[in-house]
Amino acid sequence: MSKTYKIAVVNGDGIGNEIVPAGVSIIKEVAKKYNFEVETEDFSWGAGHYVKHGEFMPENGIETLKKFDAIYFGAVGLPEVDDTLPARDYTFKVRTELHQYVNYRPVKLFSGVQSPLRDKTKADIDFIILRENNEGEFVQNGKIFYPDTPNGCAVDTSMVTRLGVERIAHYAFKLARTRGKKVTNVTKSNTLIYSLGFWDKVMQEVADQYPDVEYSKMYVDNASASFVLKPEVFDVIVTTNMIGDILSDLGGAIMGSLGLGGSGNINPEKDFPSMFEPIHGSAPDIAGQNIANPIGQIWSAAIMLEHLGEKAAADNIVEAIEHATTGGDLTKDLKGNASTSEIAERISSFINS
Ligand code: ATP
Ligand code: MG
Numbered sequence: 001m002s003k004t005y006k007i008a009v010v011n012g013d014g015i016g017n018e019i020v021p022a023g024v025s026i027i028k029e030v031a032k033k034y035n036f037e038v039e040t041e042d043f044s045w046g047a048g049h050y051v052k053h054g055e056f057m058p059e060n061g062i063e064t065l066k067k068f069d070a071i072y073f074g075a076v077g078l079p080e081v082d083d084t085l086p087a088r089d090y091t092f093k094v095r096t097e098l099h100q101y102v103n104y105r106p107v108k109l110f111s112g113v114q115s116p117l118r119d120k121t122k123a124d125i126d127f128i129i130l131r132e133n134n135e136g137e138f139v140q141n142g143k144i145f146y147p148d149t150p151n152g153c154a155v156d157t158s159m160v161t162r163l164g165v166e167r168i169a170h171y172a173f174k175l176a177r178t179r180g181k182k183v184t185n186v187t188k189s190n191t192l193i194y195s196l197g198f199w200d201k202v203m204q205e206v207a208d209q210y211p212d213v214e215y216s217k218m219y220v221d222n223a224s225a226s227f228v229l230k231p232e233v234f235d236v237i238v239t240t241n242m243i244g245d246i247l248s249d250l251g252g253a254i255m256g257s258l259g260l261g262g263s264g265n266i267n268p269e270k271d272f273p274s275m276f277e278p279i280h281g282s283a284p285d286i287a288g289q290n291i292a293n294p295i296g297q298i299w300s301a302a303i304m305l306e307h308l309g310e311k312a313a314a315d316n317i318v319e320a321i322e323h324a325t326t327g328g329d330l331t332k333d334l335k336g337n338a339s340t341s342e343i344a345e346r347i348s349s350f351i352n353s
Helices: 017-036 047-053 061-065 085-097 162-177 196-208 220-229 241-255 295-308 311-326 341-352
Strands: 004-010 037-042 071-074 102-108 126-133 137-143 154-157 182-187 216-218 236-239 262-265 274-278
Touching: 004 017, 017 037, 017 071, 017 341, 047 341, 061 196, 071 085, 071 220, 071 295, 085 137, 102 295, 126 216, 126 241, 137 241, 162 182, 162 196, 162 216, 162 236, 182 196, 182 220, 182 241, 196 216, 216 220, 220 241, 236 341, 262 295, 274 295, 295 311, 295 341, 311 341
Parallel strands: 004 037, 004 071, 071 274, 126 236, 182 216, 182 236
Antiparallel strands: 102 126, 102 262, 137 154, 262 274
């Protein structure tokens, strides 16, 4: 009997409605090829749902998601909806309530894609950003005092817990053992001396348990410059929620386009489903034109299948993506003129070849 995976599919808004269906059909094609079953169920949640119903997902949305093996997600956000809301009421909620504490964001240069960094080759850019996904700067705990007076003042609290650092640190060192055996901890602990000073202390304690993995610390200002000047020094980067958010857009940019980045919001214990989504947003400026780059969304499907244990199928998707880019099939963001559906078609015909 072949295995069956139940996948919740949430297109979200904007280009999600174009690139998620492209990803789903590729998932179904590799499933056929590698002999496993995929059952999908669609949920029309997101900012469009909020405009109609006053909520991003129904009250029992999290409970509903718990019944699935994984969540395949596009992006939420519409220009007419306050953009602090989707983060709070959808993305952060799913990531925390389903204990998806690792945000796994690979950065790699596909052959055939021109990085904006000059003279970079494929081998120079290949690393993984692990962003702490449940706490840190994103806990949204703070206050504005006397906002409309001359004494106005505001405070945001960033929260770092021992449990939170230990669990992502162990994930990072274990992952590094399967790759280049190198972990770089990126913080700004010389300035945020309490929260990130504690982060560094716990990270070092875990690093001491993995003497076979090379460990170093780097401040985010230096790391940003190094992304541009010498990306080859990185293997596994482990970092906080906000620093990881910013660095992964930079990672997308050095790969050639934000539209290329895939990611997983991972619950390593697998007690709840993990969620897989591209690193970019809903891109309302280009929605509905069949010009969005579907590769980040399709790569996210590969990350999902690898997490579910279907490594051969995942590798086949990545190979198919690289086949498309090598052949010069590129969307507008990569200075090509292929459409979303042409790229998806090229990827699926490689899988079926
Ligand atoms: P979020 O807050 O959800 O991260 P954002 O405000 O950062 O969203 P995006 O939606 O990621 O914004 O879009 C940023 C820019 O990148 C836009 O100009 C958009 O058109 C472009 N972009 C994003 N994704 C893609 C894609 N898949 N293909 C082509 N261009 C894209
Ligand atoms: Mg963004």
